[in-house]
Amino acid sequence: MEVVNDNTCSWINDLSPRDNIQSVTSNLNCEWLVIGAGYTGLSAARKLGQLYPNKKILLADAQLAGEGASSRNSGYLVDSTLNDGFSSNKELDNYKKKTDIYKLGIEAVKRFIKEHQVDCDWNECGKYFASSKKEDKKILENFSDTLSKLGFEHDLLSNKDLEKKLGSNFYNIALHTKGGILLHPGKLVRAMIDTLPENVSLYENSSLLNWKKVNDTIICQFKNGSVKAKKIIFATNGFLKSLGIKSNYNFPITLTASMTRSLTDEEFDSIGQPKEWGVLPVRPMGATIRMTKDRRILIRNTAEVYNPYQMSQNELNKRSFKQKIGIKKRFPQLPNDIIQSSWSGIVSRTRNSSQIFEKIDKNIFAAGCYNGSGIGVGTLFGEQIAVKASNENSKEIETIESRNKPTWLPPQPFLNLGVKAMLMYERLRARSEI
Numbered sequence: 001m002e003v004v005n006d007n008t009c010s011w012i013n014d015l016s017p018r019d020n021i022q023s024v025t026s027n028l029n030c031e032w033l034v035i036g037a038g039y040t041g042l043s044a045a046r047k048l049g050q051l052y053p054n055k056k057i058l059l060a061d062a063q064l065a066g067e068g069a070s071s072r073n074s075g076y077l078v079d080s081t082l083n084d085g086f087s088s089n090k091e092l093d094n095y096k097k098k099t100d101i102y103k104l105g106i107e108a109v110k111r112f113i114k115e116h117q118v119d120c121d122w123n124e125c126g127k128y129f130a131s132s133k134k135e136d137k138k139i140l141e142n143f144s145d146t147l148s149k150l151g152f153e154h155d156l157l158s159n160k161d162l163e164k165k166l167g168s169n170f171y172n173i174a175l176h177t178k179g180g181i182l183l184h185p186g187k188l189v190r191a192m193i194d195t196l197p198e199n200v201s202l203y204e205n206s207s208l209l210n211w212k213k214v215n216d217t218i219i220c221q222f223k224n225g226s227v228k229a230k231k232i233i234f235a236t237n238g239f240l241k242s243l244g245i246k247s248n249y250n251f252p253i254t255l256t257a258s259m260t261r262s263l264t265d266e267e268f269d270s271i272g273q274p275k276e277w278g279v280l281p282v283r284p285m286g287a288t289i290r291m292t293k294d295r296r297i298l299i300r301n302t303a304e305v306y307n308p309y310q311m312s313q314n315e316l317n318k319r320s321f322k323q324k325i326g327i328k329k330r331f332p333q334l335p336n337d338i339i340q341s342s343w344s345g346i347v348s349r350t351r352n353s354s355q356i357f358e359k360i361d362k363n364i365f366a367a368g369c370y371n372g373s374g375i376g377v378g379t380l381f382g383e384q385i386a387v388k389a390s391n392e393n394s395k396e397i398e399t400i401e402s403r404n405k406p407t408w409l410p411p412q413p414f415l416n417l418g419v420k421a422m423l424m425y426e427r428l429r430a431r432s433e434i
């Protein structure tokens with residue numbers, strides 16, 4: 001099966017359509033081939049283009065570049081993610097390693113947007129971890145303790161503060177971290193496409209069907225042509241497994257999200273004219289919900305094991321209905337039918353939430369699996385996997401390599417059964433937060 005384009009995502013529909021799309025339609029040769037043109041693949045290709053100005057670098061994507069998860073996400077460039085507090089120094093050390101990577105990810109994106117003067121609705125307004133359940137206070141206090149130990153600026157907030165800031169009295173308790181950034185994911189990834197170096201050739205609507213290594217050449221078969229490469233980087237994230245990359249260490253998860261139209265002046269007044277904000281759930285399967293700078297509400301409240309290649313309109317409508325209820329719960333005064341679009345996107349997970357950053361074999365490399373932190377970490381890992389594949393080192397690679405490595409997953413059908421059971425348990429635990 002192949003990844004297909006669709007026109008369901010508001011972030012993508014905000015942008016003007018691209019032209020001059022070329023696909024793999026003949027037999028090509030190159031020094032470097034990058035598969036997957038999201039944040040990771042685009043950043044890898046950009047870095048290779050800088051490192052090897054005289055070499056031919058080819059970047060191929062199964063759909064239009066950037067229109068996978070990199071355009072379909074919620075736009076949180078995260079400085080921290082929530083864990084249930086830490087009881088030992090070892091766990092604190094591990095959490096620090098994670099946030100050190102997030103920090104480098106933020107720096108990588110910042111460098112890119114500064115160098116290319118990118119407008120991606122960048123807003124350093126921080127982010128909230130919020131819950132309607134007062135009993136989640138304990139989780140947030142533990143988290144606050146961890147953040148204090150690591151020097152993250154943050155505040156604990158109660159219902160009254162939150163109502164003013166969010167325009168909703170749904171939440172009873174929250175923790176705000178100052179370092180989170182909100183942005184327009186589609187604009188960011190589009191800028192990465194528009195600024196690719198001249199020696200990078202982009203091929204779209206070109207799905208890699210299979211690949212093999214023969215002596216020192218990697219031979220890649222596409223529907224209407226082939227590419228022979230000396231070195232390859234796999235950056236297909238949720239589709240790493242389908243290409244046989246680290247199959248026992250990662251699996252795809254399908255997320256769906258919806259976005260409303262812009263609220264009218266009257267509707268915006270009715271919720272107290274809040275400034276742009278972003279809320280992440282305290283309980284893992286709760287809703288991510290965001291007010292954009294142009295007064296649209298984005299909500300994501302599903303995560304599931306599903307066919308990663310396609311979701312029918314009928315199935316999407318069911319998830320969109322859940323999202324309509326999620327918005328209604330938080331903003332009962334708003335009209336029922338304000339959702340403008342709903343879409344699905346694929347992320348990649350590992351068992352212990354660690355990322356893949358690896359030499360798979362001689363001249364074969366892969367990076368991916370960032371769960372909800374791919375904007376920053378994908379940009380960082382893309383750049384740094386290109387450095388690693390060039391046999392170079394960097395302080396970023398040293399930080400990345402010191403993380404806990406992904407752990408082994410059980411084979412099918414046990415994997416799907418286990419993941420489904422875990423998601424069901426988390427969904428039950430978070431049912432008030434959806």
Ligand SMILES: Cc1cc2nc3c(=O)[nH]c(=O)nc-3n(C[C@H](O)[C@H](O)[C@H](O)COP(=O)(O)OP(=O)(O)OC[C@H]3O[C@@H](n4cnc5c(N)ncnc54)[C@H](O)[C@@H]3O)c2cc1C
Pocket residue numbers: 003035036037038039040041060061062063064065066067068069070071072073074075076077078206207208209235236237238239243255256257300344345346347367368369370371372373374375376378
């Ligand atoms: C709804 C949703 C909300 C999210 N929210 C956030 C968030 O707020 N913050 C955050 O940091 N992250 C978030 N994420 C995760 C984030 O989007 C990803 O981690 C990030 O996009 C990963 O980038 P990537 O380049 O590695 O992969 P992708 O963007 O998935 O790109 C991989 C590319 O590989 C291509 N591909 C796949 N198979 C093949 C093949 N056989 N041949 C050629 N090309 C192929 C795909 O078409 C795709 O374009 C969210 C994701 C979703 C879906």
